[in-house]
Amino acid sequence: MQIADRLTKIPPYLFMELRKKIQKAKADGIDVISLAIGDPVEPTPDSIIKELCIRAKDPENHRYPTDEEKGMMSFREEVARWYLERYNVKLNPSTEIIGLIGSKEGCHHFVLACINPGDIVLMTDPGYPAYRASILMAGGEPYSVPILPKNGYLPRLEDIPSDVVKKARGLFLNYPNNPTGACANKGFFRELAAFAKQNDIAVCYDNPYSEVVFEGQERLSFLSVDGAKDVGVELNSLSKPYNMTGWRIGMALGSPDLIAAISKVKENTDSGVFNAVQFAAIQALRGENGNIDHMIGIYAKRRAMVLKTLKNIGIDFDPPKGTFYLWVPTPKGMGSLEFTNRLFEKTAVVVAAGTAYGKFGEGFIRISLTVPDNRLKEAMERIEREYA
Numbered sequence: 475m476q477i478a479d480r481l482t483k484i485p486p487y488l489f490m491e492l493r494k495k496i497q498k499a500k501a502d503g504i505d506v507i508s509l510a511i512g513d514p515v516e517p518t519p520d521s522i523i524k525e526l527c528i529r530a531k532d533p534e535n536h537r538y539p540t541d542e543e544k545g546m547m548s549f550r551e552e553v554a555r556w557y558l559e560r561y562n563v564k565l566n567p568s569t570e571i572i573g574l575i576g577s578k579e580g581c582h583h584f585v586l587a588c589i590n591p592g593d594i595v596l597m598t599d600p601g602y603p604a605y606r607a608s609i610l611m612a613g614g615e616p617y618s619v620p621i622l623p624k625n626g627y628l629p630r631l632e633d634i635p636s637d638v639v640k641k642a643r644g645l646f647l648n649y650p651n652n653p654t655g656a657c658a659n660k661g662f663f664r665e666l667a668a669f670a671k672q673n674d675i676a677v678c679y680d681n682p683y684s685e686v687v688f689e690g691q692e693r694l695s696f697l698s699v700d701g702a703k704d705v706g707v708e709l710n711s712l713s714k715p716y717n718m719t720g721w722r723i724g725m726a727l728g729s730p731d732l733i734a735a736i737s738k739v740k741e742n743t744d745s746g747v748f749n750a751v752q753f754a755a756i757q758a759l760r761g762e763n764g765n766i767d768h769m770i771g772i773y774a775k776r777r778a779m780v781l782k783t784l785k786n787i788g789i790d791f792d793p794p795k796g797t798f799y800l801w802v803p804t805p806k807g808m809g810s811l812e813f814t815n816r817l818f819e820k821t822a823v824v825v826a827a828g829t830a831y832g833k834f835g836e837g838f839i840r841i842s843l844t845v846p847d848n849r850l851k852e853a854m855e856r857i858e859r860e861y862a
């Protein structure tokens with residue numbers, strides 16, 4: 475049977491080898507602690523679950539979702555209210571908002587909506603691997619722009635070669651950034667909007683960590699600067715702020731033309747999110763913002779715990795202030811994969827190698843803070859015993 479070329483172009487999953495080792499270690503009875511994946515372990519707040527249960531019992535909600543692929547109007551109105559309250563961004567729920575099955579779905583539909591085969595799509599290195607896969611599946615050509623510590627992990631748009639810019643029709647960015655944790659600022663947003671407008675490049679500003687910031691870092695939406703809505707969409711999601719990764723609900727916001735194009739893709743692909751989940755999401759956006767502060771408190775403590783251990787073993791650095799990941803330089807200039815493998819063999823603690831996010835991730839590992847406190851503590855004790 476033929477498998478499509480577009481799939482064979484997608485690079486192999488770099489964690490595969492490590493995953494096999496983990497499986498074997500677990501089968502041998504070893505107590506493996508994984509700090510590799512960002513998926514909150516705390517449950518979704520009760521009021522959201524209660525709302526789902528009530529709405530799931532209503533047969534009206536057993537049919538195709540209302541307003542199909544766009545999402546219920548009441549959900550879109552609630553998203554508009556949330557964006558106004560949290561980011562001071564005004565959005566028209568009829569034309570500038572669409573519901574998504576998580577922001578990951580939005581990344582995929584963005585390229586299907588605006589990229590022709592052969593178009594270049596810009597992304598960052600290191601960067602979230604799903605962008606590359608989506609670009610390739612849409613027939614586009616990914617072009618990686620390095621993001622370096624000395625530039626605060628922001629891309630230098632002026633350094634992108636002009637022949638690349640000419641062929642570029644799309645761009646993915648995400649700050650607070652996975653994997654580096656770096657945050658952007660309004661000055662950069664203005665620069666980005668001007669660059670996109672001047673070069674006719676559609677922006678996909680993927681913002682699922684917008685609420686996960688520390689130490690007074692401002693929560694920001696790209697759409698808060700003039701001109702942003704003219705050049706692209708922002709994606710956001712209920713996954714991280716409300717511990718709802720499994721529920722699969724998010725939103726795309728911004729350019730009415732792009733929202734209409736994404737809506738056309740969705741109209742022909744899926745029929746939207748289960749209404750009961752949309753009602754539960756309304757409850758989250760309206761009534762559970764306290765959960766965000768609660769989770770930030772938890773992550774901040776874990777962050778401090780990891781930073782203390784790292785300092786104790788000689789890794790002292792100034793971490794960026796966003797996301798629930800720490801992007802950590804490897805000790806003594808060791809290669810990312812070498813360190814990751816060695817750490818696993820010696821301590822049974824799994825971290826993500828920086829190179830899983832691109833070649834500029836070499837020399838770094840990514841540690842996720844979404845593990846229970848006691849497991850993180852145990853992981854840090856093992857690391858201190860081994861390396862201090």
Ligand SMILES: Cc1ncc(COP(=O)(O)O)c(C=O)c1O
Pocket residue numbers: 512575576577578579602648652680682710711712713719723724
């Ligand atoms: C940068 C980035 N975008 C999108 C996603 C997917 O989020 P969602 O659960 O909203 O699909 C993730 C998840 O880890 C992510 O890190």
